[in-house]
Amino acid sequence: MKVVCYGEVLIDFLNVKGNLFEANPGGAPANVAAAVAKFGGKSYLISQVGNDIFGKMIIDSLSACGVDISNVKMTDEYFTTLAFVKLDSRGERSFSFSRKYGADVYLKVEDIDINIVKSADIFHFGSLSMTYEQNKRTTLELLKIARQSGSTISYDPNYRSSLWESQKKALDTMIEPVENGFVDILKMSEEEVLLYEKDVNDFYNRIKDKVKIFLVTLGEKGSMVFFKGKSYFVDTIKVDVVDTTGCGDCFVGMVLHEISKSLPIENLSEDEIVNIVKKANIAGALCATKKGAIPAIPEYNQVLERL
Template sequence: MKVVCYGEVLIDFLNVKDNLFEANPGGAPANVAAAVAKFGGESCLISQVGNDMFGQMIIDSLSACGVDISNVKITDEYFTTLAFVKLDSHGERSFSFSRKHGADVYLRVEDIDMNIVKSADIFHFGSLSMTYEQNKRTTFELLKIARQSGSTISYDPNYRSSLWESQRKALDTMIEPIENGFIDILKMSEEEVLLYDNDANSFYNRIKDKVKIFLVTFGEKGSMVFFKGKSYFVDTIKVDVVDTTGCGDCFVGMVLYEISKSLPIENLSEDEIVKIVRKANIAGALCATKKGAIPAIPEYSWVLERL
């Protein structure tokens, strides 16, 4: 079963010491595609990089993970998007982006092979593909095609304040795909939920008729899953945290990989979804024990050992 991811792909420059930064391939949809492939699934990425050394680094890294990169366009017009990541003493991140003229923003509908979108068993995207009007239009066009083709649609609205003109604009835009009925699987962090409501339960009551699975991550505490009108809190393992950059994406990658083996979603039992989320928690925790996003994705066998 194929998982098709669409959206930003970039280089994360991780602050490893004083003013020293280390380059690692990243971008949430790319991280998810890499995780699905590394765990043993079939994944494809739709995005765009610049014809530069960083674009080639991304292509090489995704290919090494087994991601189908035939729909990652290389352009001479724009430079590969860059992100600079600084970690605090707990491994938590703050971001600065070089993206106003980043290649991923300017991927056009006419440059995308729509047969790939139509072939998706699961179509996954994030909110950073809607930060500018041109990529927002492309995103909604792809969502319409994925929905018409019967794809299960997954959404992770990562909130990065520096990429939006205002928080109000971000919140209004991020919720549009949900309110328009496009989303089957929704994953948010606790911090993102609190931008909208008092807690996860309250927000779920607002969207429960719009989504089939709602996932909320709480970092080292674990995560919640809302499914078929019920909620479950799923704990996680304790690890020595080095870098949390790709943890949420690794979590999503595991969820989509496991669900892709049991589609449609309605076939899943409550016990099965809890087991899937437990695996995803472990995958995200193990990802935090190494630097970078894609380089830190654990082997599937490691997750099973900790399970």
């Protein structure tokens, strides 16, 4: 089964000590693609990097994970997008971005092999591919193609305040694909859900007729899954947290890898979806025990050992 991920790919500069930053490949859709591949699935990434040392670093890293990067374009016009990540004492992150002229923003539909989109069993994207009008147009066009082709569509809206002109613009844009019927699997953090409603259940009632699976990550507490009109709390394992960068993407990667084995979604039982989320919780937790996003993705058998 093909899991095709579309959106930003960048370099995360993680603040490791004082004024010292360590460069690691990242970007939510790229992290998901890397996780799917590392867990044994077949993943593709659609994105764009600059023809620079960071772009080449990203290409090499994704290739080493087994991601098909034939649709990651390299351009001389723009520089690879950069993100600077600072951790607090709990391993939680704050971000600064160099993205206004980042290569991923300027990828056009005509630069993409549309057959990859049409052949996707699962098409995954995030909200950062809608922060500017030019990449929003590309995103919406690809969503239309994926929907018409019968792909299962997965969406992980990440709220990064510094990338939007206002919170209202961000929230209106982030919910748009859901309200327009483009999303089957929706994953959000509890913090992102609470930007919309005071309670997770209230938000689910708002979108329950639009999505088939709704996942809410709760950090060290675990996660919730809403499926076939019911909700389930799924706990997780305790780990020593080093860096939470990419944990949510690792969670999504495991969910998509496992669901891809049992499509269509309607074939899944409630027990199966809860077991998938248990694996995803463990994958995300293990990812937090190392620095970086892609370098911290655990092996599939490591997840099974902790199940």
